[in-house]
Amino acid sequence: MPATIRDVAKASGVHISTVSRTFSAPHLVNVETRTRVQACAEQLGYRPNRAARALITGRTFNIGLIVADIANPFFPPLVKAAESQARRHDHHIFVADTNEDAVVEEDLVRALAKQVDGVLLCSPRMSNSLIEQLSREVPLVIVNRQVGGLPAVVMDVAYGARRAVEHLAGLGHRRLALVSGPRGSWTSREIRRAATAAARTARCELSIVGPNLPTEEGGLSVAEQIAHGPATAVLAYNDLMAIGLMEGLHAAGVRTPEDISVVGIDDITLSRLTRPKLTTVAMPTATAGRAAVDMLLAYGDDRRTTAHVNLQTELVVRDSTAAPNPRRPAEPGDAAGTV
Amino acid sequence: MPATIRDVAKASGVHISTVSRTFSAPHLVNVETRTRVQACAEQLGYRPNRAARALITGRTFNIGLIVADIANPFFPPLVKAAESQARRHDHHIFVADTNEDAVVEEDLVRALAKQVDGVLLCSPRMSNSLIEQLSREVPLVIVNRQVGGLPAVVMDVAYGARRAVEHLAGLGHRRLALVSGPRGSWTSREIRRAATAAARTARCELSIVGPNLPTEEGGLSVAEQIAHGPATAVLAYNDLMAIGLMEGLHAAGVRTPEDISVVGIDDITLSRLTRPKLTTVAMPTATAGRAAVDMLLAYGDDRRTTAHVNLQTELVVRDSTAAPNPRRPAEPGDAAGTV
DNA sequence: CCCGAGGCTACAAACGTTTGCATTTCGACG
DNA sequence: CGTCGAAATGCAAACGTTTGTAGCCTCGGG
Numbered sequence: 001m002p003a004t005i006r007d008v009a010k011a012s013g014v015h016i017s018t019v020s021r022t023f024s025a026p027h028l029v030n031v032e033t034r035t036r037v038q039a040c041a042e043q044l045g046y047r048p049n050r051a052a053r054a055l056i057t058g059r060t061f062n063i064g065l066i067v068a069d070i071a072n073p074f075f076p077p078l079v080k081a082a083e084s085q086a087r088r089h090d091h092h093i094f095v096a097d098t099n100e101d102a103v104v105e106e107d108l109v110r111a112l113a114k115q116v117d118g119v120l121l122c123s124p125r126m127s128n129s130l131i132e133q134l135s136r137e138v139p140l141v142i143v144n145r146q147v148g149g150l151p152a153v154v155m156d157v158a159y160g161a162r163r164a165v166e167h168l169a170g171l172g173h174r175r176l177a178l179v180s181g182p183r184g185s186w187t188s189r190e191i192r193r194a195a196t197a198a199a200r201t202a203r204c205e206l207s208i209v210g211p212n213l214p215t216e217e218g219g220l221s222v223a224e225q226i227a228h229g230p231a232t233a234v235l236a237y238n239d240l241m242a243i244g245l246m247e248g249l250h251a252a253g254v255r256t257p258e259d260i261s262v263v264g265i266d267d268i269t270l271s272r273l274t275r276p277k278l279t280t281v282a283m284p285t286a287t288a289g290r291a292a293v294d295m296l297l298a299y300g301d302d303r304r305t306t307a308h309v310n311l312q313t314e315l316v317v318r319d320s321t322a323a324p325n326p327r328r329p330a331e332p333g334d335a336a337g338t339v
Numbered sequence: 340m341p342a343t344i345r346d347v348a349k350a351s352g353v354h355i356s357t358v359s360r361t362f363s364a365p366h367l368v369n370v371e372t373r374t375r376v377q378a379c380a381e382q383l384g385y386r387p388n389r390a391a392r393a394l395i396t397g398r399t400f401n402i403g404l405i406v407a408d409i410a411n412p413f414f415p416p417l418v419k420a421a422e423s424q425a426r427r428h429d430h431h432i433f434v435a436d437t438n439e440d441a442v443v444e445e446d447l448v449r450a451l452a453k454q455v456d457g458v459l460l461c462s463p464r465m466s467n468s469l470i471e472q473l474s475r476e477v478p479l480v481i482v483n484r485q486v487g488g489l490p491a492v493v494m495d496v497a498y499g500a501r502r503a504v505e506h507l508a509g510l511g512h513r514r515l516a517l518v519s520g521p522r523g524s525w526t527s528r529e530i531r532r533a534a535t536a537a538a539r540t541a542r543c544e545l546s547i548v549g550p551n552l553p554t555e556e557g558g559l560s561v562a563e564q565i566a567h568g569p570a571t572a573v574l575a576y577n578d579l580m581a582i583g584l585m586e587g588l589h590a591a592g593v594r595t596p597e598d599i600s601v602v603g604i605d606d607i608t609l610s611r612l613t614r615p616k617l618t619t620v621a622m623p624t625a626t627a628g629r630a631a632v633d634m635l636l637a638y639g640d641d642r643r644t645t646a647h648v649n650l651q652t653e654l655v656v657r658d659s660t661a662a663p664n665p666r667r668p669a670e671p672g673d674a675a676g677t678v
Numbered sequence: 679c680c681c682g683a684g685g686c687t688a689c690a691a692a693c694g695t696t697t698g699c700a701t702t703t704c705g706a707c708g
Numbered sequence: 709c710g711t712c713g714a715a716a717t718g719c720a721a722a723c724g725t726t727t728g729t730a731g732c733c734t735c736g737g738g
Contacts, residue, residue, distance in 0.1 A: 002453070002476070004724060015688045020726060030686060049453050051390040051399070052724035055693045060390070062433075062454075071419045071608075076410045083409070083436050092451065094401075095434040097422050112431065114341070114388050115401075137341070216608070243612055269410075269555070273582055275614040343694060354718045359696060369716055391694035394723045681738090688731075693724105701718070708711090 003044040012040040023048060063296060064094045064112040064119035066105060071097075072214065073268040074238060074285065075122065078143070081289030082120060089297055091117070100182055100214075102126045106134070113138040118296040121145075125184040139299045141292045145186035146308075151299070153292045153309045157187055157265065158194035160281030160313035164235050164263045165195050167279070167315055169202035171323045173233040173261065179222055179245060180210030181237030188237055191265065195235060207231060216244035223248020232260060232324040239264035239271045239280055246274065246320065257322035267316055276319035284311045342383040351379040362387060402635060403433045403451040403458035405444060410436075411553065412607040413577060413624065414461065417482070420628030421459060428636055430456070439521060439553075441465045445473070452477040457635040460484075464523040478638045480631045484525035485647075490638070492631045492648045496526055496604065497533035499620030499652035503574050503602045504534050506618070506654055508541035510662045512572040512600065518561055518584060519549030520576030527576055530604065534574060546570060555583035562587020571599060571663040578603035578610045578619055585613070585659065596661035606655055615658035623650045 009016040014033060021028045022037040029037070040046075054060040063086050067075045083093045094112055098104040102125040109119055118139035124131060128147045134140060135150055142152040168176060178195050181188035192208065199206035209225060212218035219241030226234055227249055236242035242264030246256045256262050256276055264271060267282035291309045298307070348355040353372060360367045361376040368376075379385075393399040402425050406414045422432045433451055437443040441464040448458055457478035463470060467486045473479060474489055481491040507515060517534050520527035531547065538545035548564060551557035558580030565573060566588055575581035581603030585595050595601050595615055603610060606621035630648045637646070 006724080016725080017689075017727075018687060020724095021687090024726070028686080033686085047449065047453060049394075049724050051393050051454060052693090053726075054390050055388075055394060055695090055724080056726050058693085069419075070422070071415045073412065073415075073608075076412075076415055079434070080408075080410045080436050083434060084438075087435070092433050092435065092454070094431050095418070095422060096426070096431065097419055099423075110386065114386060115390060115431070216612070247612065269412075270609050270612065273555070273586065273609065273613055345694080355695085356697080356719075357717060359694095360717090363696070367716075372716080388694050391723090392696075394694080394725090395696045397723085679738100681736105683736090684734090686731100686733085689729085691728090692726085696722085698721090699719085701716100703716080704714090706712090706714105708709105 003041075003046040005046070005048070007044055008037065008041045008046050011044060012037045060115055060117050061091050062094060062116045063091050063293065064096065064109070064116040065122070066096050066098060066108050066112075066119060066124070067122045068098055068100045068125065069214075070095065072238075072240065073270055074240075074266045074283070078122065078285040078289040081286035082293050085290040085293040089293075091293075091297070098125070100125060102184065106130060109134050109138065109140075118299060120292045120296060123185065123187060125182070139296060141296045141299075143288055143292050147186075151295050151307055153288050153295065153311065155283045155285075155288060155311045156313050157281065157283070158190045160265060160283075160315060161191045161194040161235065162198040163315040164265075164279075164281055165198035165202060165204070165206075167317065168233040168235070168261060168263065168321065169199075169204050171233070171261065171321060173324050174204050175231045175233075176204050176206045177226055177229060177231035177234045178206055178208050178210075179212060179219065179226070179234060179236040179241055180208055181212065181214045181218075181241075183211045185214070185237075191235075191237060205230075210237070212237070212241065214238055214241060216240050216247075219244025219246075220248040223252060226260065227252040227254045233263070233321070234260060235263045235265075237265060239266040239268045239278060242278055242280070242320075243270065243274055246276075246278075257320050259325050261321040261324070263321060271318070274320075279318045279321040280316055282314045282316050284313070287311055342380075342385040344385070344387070346383055347376065347380045347385050350383060351376045399454055399456055400430050401433060401455045402430050402632065403435065403448070403455040404461070405435050405437060405447050405451075405458060405463070406461045407437055407439045407464065408553075409434065411577075411579065412609055413579075413605045413622070417461065417624040417628040420625035421632050424629040424632040428632075430632075430636070437464070439464060441523065445469060448473050448477065448479075457638055459631045459635060462524065462526065464521070478635060480635045480638075482627055482631050490634050490646055492627050492634065492650065494622045494624075494627060494650045495652050496620065496622070497529045499604060499622075499654060500530045500533040500574065501537040502654040503604075503618075503620055504537035504541060504543070504545075506656065507572040507574070507600060507602065507660065508538075508543050510572075510600065510660060512543065512663050514544045514546075514570045514572075516546050516548055516565060516568060516570035516573045518551060518558065518565070518573060518575040518580055519547055520551065520553045520580075522550045524553070524576075530574075530576060544569075549576070551576070551580065553577055553580060555579050555586075558583025558585075559587040562591060565599065566591040566593045572602070572660070573599060574602045574604075576604060578605045578607045578617060581617055581619070581659075582609065582613055585615075585617075596659050598664050600660040600663070602660060610657070613659075618657045618660040619655055621653045621655050623652070626650055 005016050008019045096108045122143040131147050264278050264280035267280045271278040344355050344358050347358045435447045460481050462483040470486050603617050603619035606619045610617035
């Protein structure tokens with residue numbers, strides 16, 4: 001029913017190859033024939049069939065985008081930016097959600113491989129070796145993780161974590177807790193590494209709590225433990241967990257930031273809207289989405305550019321952090337002086 | 340480089356058609372040959388090329404999903420559910436974002452048409468007639484809007500709006516405001532219709548403010564107007580706007596719910612996390628996503644089922660609504676007593 | 679007047695599948 | 709022993725493109 005290249009050829013009295021070239025190599029066809037063909041195509045509502053084209057050229061003009069959990073507010077801005085950038089280059093985007101599951105991830109890459117020109121792998125949970133193997137089957141750009149020399153877009157979360165710890169130390173906190181993310185998360189390891197180092201430098205204790213689900217529930221579930229622990233300030237793997245944690249603390253009668261300071265990571269929209277507003281590390285997710293798409297599209301141009309993009313993060317201080325409450329940490333009864 | 344059906348045929352010493360049947364019609368091939376073929380395929384890492392298959396069968400096993408703004412927290416749960424349901428049936432999902440733009444919408448449907456078995460159109464902004472025309476070019480399922488007899492999944496937002504108004508009236512409010520959504524939104528019209536009727540029944544005034552952008556900013560931008568207006572309670576087109584509005588009111592020194600009650604619509608995750616927690620109309624977005632996919636996949640089975648699914652909504656009362664403050668409507672200066 | 683060179687177009691093969699039809703094999707039945 | 713049918717497999721066309729090659733025509737230069 002939909003018009004094919006043959007219909008257009010018939011209608012304009014030329015061979016199908018001429019029609020094809022009218023669109024893919026216009027300079028090769030006489031201007032007058034070209035306009036006639038274009039007119040016919042227009043009138044018939046002809047649109048080249050991309051699947052057929054892909055079959056012969058090997059280029060699909062599609063991109064796969066694999067995320068751990070699209071309902072996690074961290075991802076939508078990235079997806080949106082990637083989709084928009086892709087469409088600017090006439091590409092379409094497959095979106096798939098792995099539910100934080102490494103084997104689903106592998107399956108998806110393989111399933112998508114034939115249908116796309118490349119895959120954007122966001123915060124993958126797979127092993128490095130598996131990723132490297134997959135990258136031999138289909139062009140891959142990794143977001144939020146560094147694996148071998150593969151093209152990657154990473155946000156400098158280590159810097160952000162360090163700044164967060166420095167911020168808390170600067171406020172006078174000495175006992176910190178890190179609520180870590182899911183097992184297998186490269187970002188979580190980076191944060192842990194950077195936070196540990198920064199805490200040592202600042203002469204702070206740092207206790208690690210986790211791994212946890214990177215969701216509101218994950219944060220909520222450790223609230224009790226934090227509330228009864230010695231830490232006066234907490235850095236969470238992401239904003240969602242930080243917010244869940246604040247909810248949990250609130251329920252336990254612990255105030256933020258008066259009793260315990262909380263810092264998140266990501267700077268999702270939501271963080272500006274909680275009360276208190278969340279101090280957090282801003283991640284340039286939209287920029288990352290665009291950059292990843294650009295990198296993928298550049299793959300073909302100069303083979304094996306194997307670029308790396310490292311995006312800046314930045315500490316955003318809002319209302320969920322403050323100087324430690326002198327009463328809280330020790331046994332009740334001892335009054336502390338000024339901070 | 341990737342293994343084709345021909346490689347498998349060669350490796351297992353049969354004709355390609357036998358290989359094909361091994362996968363698409365196993366009962367037609369001798370069990371012993373079948374296992375041999377399967378083994379070879381496995382070993383070669385053979386995966387049928389879907390583009391090629393689509394070319395001849397006409398079925399792509401892809402679905403298009405078009406949303407107005409994927410960064411709007413309303414959509415991700417829908418997208419997630421749709422993707423998951425689609426994958427359960429071995430389908431993949433193209434996601435595209437129209438930025439609330441009707442012409443982009445049309446373009447996208449056309450661009451996707453050849454690559455998918457059908458398109459899920461979520462909260463479309465196009466005209467009815469255009470939608471009907473497009474539905475002749477590609478199977479369409481409309482979400483959140485009713486157009487002609489086309490298959491649709493709608494959530495009964497009218498019921499929810501009515502309940503919201505009744506709730507506010509029940510608390511004693513008599514002057515309500517409706518902060519409406521974007522022009523062209525069917526949902527916004529439904530809400531308006533239902534709220535107007537309910538307000539009349541409840542003998543309430545209802546002033547309409549809008550249209551507005553369906554975002555936090557949209558809500559924020561009308562805060563001043565609401566703060567100085569006569570309304571003691573507000574129903575917003577969606578949660579994001581309600582939250583933005585609350586922020587704006589807060590900045591203007593107006594308390595929620597003591598001075599003004601606010602009700603949202605959607606029940607996005609966020610609404611449970613603001614303070615005060617938002618009273619809102621819960622929309623079953625995940626269910627809608629699943630239902631829409633199911634409906635699309637059923638399209639082929641019995642031609643023109645033209646089903647309709649109508650999903651229940653439900654008022655969730657939280658902390659952003661309360662009885663009206665008797666002092667507020669009058670001139671400022673009067674201190675309020677207990678709430 | 680002839681030759682060569684462009685410019686333009688047609689032809690046909692190829693991409694990786696599916697599928698109707700033909701062919702082969704084999705066992706059973708009359 | 710011949711025939712029929714079913715089961716299993718091969719054959720080839722088709723899906724809608726792209727693209728290398730070959731053909732035709734025209735035009736300018738020698």
